[in-house]
Amino acid sequence: xxxxxxxxxxxxxxxxxxxxxxxxxxxxxxxxxxxxxxxxxxxxxxxxxxxxxxxxxxxxxxxxxxxxxxxxxxxxxxxxxxxxxxxxxxxxxxxxxxxxxxxxxxxxxxxxxxxxxxxxx
Amino acid sequence: xxxxxxxxxxxxxxxxxxxxxxxxxxxxxxxxxxxxxxxxxxxxxxxxxxxxxxxxxxxxxxxxxxxxxxxxxxxxxxxxxxxxxxxxxxxxxxxxxxxxxxxxxx
Numbered sequence: 001x002x003x004x005x006x007x008x009x010x011x012x013x014x015x016x017x018x019x020x021x022x023x024x025x026x027x028x029x030x031x032x033x034x035x036x037x038x039x040x041x042x043x044x045x046x047x048x049x050x051x052x053x054x055x056x057x058x059x060x061x062x063x064x065x066x067x068x069x070x071x072x073x074x075x076x077x078x079x080x081x082x083x084x085x086x087x088x089x090x091x092x093x094x095x096x097x098x099x100x101x102x103x104x105x106x107x108x109x110x111x112x113x114x115x116x117x118x119x120x121x
Numbered sequence: 122x123x124x125x126x127x128x129x130x131x132x133x134x135x136x137x138x139x140x141x142x143x144x145x146x147x148x149x150x151x152x153x154x155x156x157x158x159x160x161x162x163x164x165x166x167x168x169x170x171x172x173x174x175x176x177x178x179x180x181x182x183x184x185x186x187x188x189x190x191x192x193x194x195x196x197x198x199x200x201x202x203x204x205x206x207x208x209x210x211x212x213x214x215x216x217x218x219x220x221x222x223x224x225x226x227x
Contacts, residue, residue, distance in 0.1 A: 035216075037165075045157075045165065045208055047216040059215070100170055106212050107155035107170035109177075114164055 002026040004096045004112035011118045016086050020115055022079040022096030030054070030074040033104035036081050038092035039114070048094070049081065050105040057104060063089075086119045093117075122147050122211050124219035132227040139196040141222045143209035148189045150213025156185055156194045159221075160205045168207075169194065199224070 008020040022034070036048040049070040050059040058070050069082040079096055094115050097108035123146040133139055143154070152172040157165035167176040169185035172192055182197040196203055204226050209219040 037218075044221045045159075045210075045218040047210075047218060050216065061215075095164055100167065100176070103212075105216050106153070107167055107176075107210065108157075108165075109167045109170075111164035111166075 002098055002110040004098065004110055006094065006096050006112045006115035009094065009115035009117045011120065012086055013121050014086060014088055014119055016119075017082070017084045018086060018117060019080055019082045020094050020117065021081075022112055024077045024079065024096075024098070027098070027110075029072075029077040031102070033099035033106070034072060034079045035097045035099065035105065035108060036070065036079075037095045037097055037108070037111075038090075038117075039095070040089075040092045043092075046092075050099075051079070052104040053102075059105060083117070086117075088119050091117060091119045122149065122214045122217055124209055124211055124217055126207075126209060126219035126222045128222060129220075130223045130225060132225050133199055134227045135199050135201055137199050139194075139199055139203070139224055141194040141207055141224075143187075143192040143194070143219050145190045145192070145211060147214070149192075149211045152188050153211060153213035154185075154187070154192050155210045155212065156183075157208045157210065158203075158205045159208065165208065196224075201226075 067085045096112040098110040100107040100109035154172045156169040159165040173185045
């Protein structure tokens with residue numbers, strides 16, 4: 001069974017940068033698109049970014065375009081989200097999630113436990 | 122595509138039927154609509170994809186239906202472990218989630 005484990009979260013000041021990562025196991029990592037979804041405290045789910053299996057195609061929600069960069073290292077089964085120019089509104093639990101099908105950006109059948117990112121002065 | 126879920130909260134008793142609605146602001150391409158369940162402190166769990174296909178390991182008391190702009194998740198008989206928040210998601214035009222419906226014990 002697929003497993004996903006996020007790491008790298010923490011506290012950062014507004015305007016700062018942080019990189020969160022996700023290590024995958026239990027499936028052929030390079031064959032599936034991967035995603036980041038976030039959840040602000042007490043709020044609903046918000047899709048953040050998607051990357052195809054090869055890493056060539058990437059997609060972002062409008063609020064993070066130009067600030068966040070999604071990438072992957074298929075040799076290490078690892079997904080990254082580089083977050084720059086962080087804002088208080090980026091405070092959330094960030095989940096790594098696997099595409100259910102070979103369609104890039106589909107339903108998400110496996111999720112990590114989430115990692116907390118807090119942007120505060 | 123904006124997804125609107127209703128009601129915001131559903132108060133029911135174990136054994137009752139739950140009917141949750143998800144309405145899209147425009148037609149969802151190829152019925153690319155999923156449903157998730159989330160319990161406090163846990164990651165979401167995929168229940169339904171493609172509007173009506175149950176994900177692996179999901180009990181058959183969960184069913185999805187609908188097409189175009191109107192979709193429904195039905196839980197035929199609520200078990201104690203089904204009280205949670207439910208989200209719909211469309212993946213036919215970028216990706217968006219609905220605001221969620223909380224199913225609480227009456």
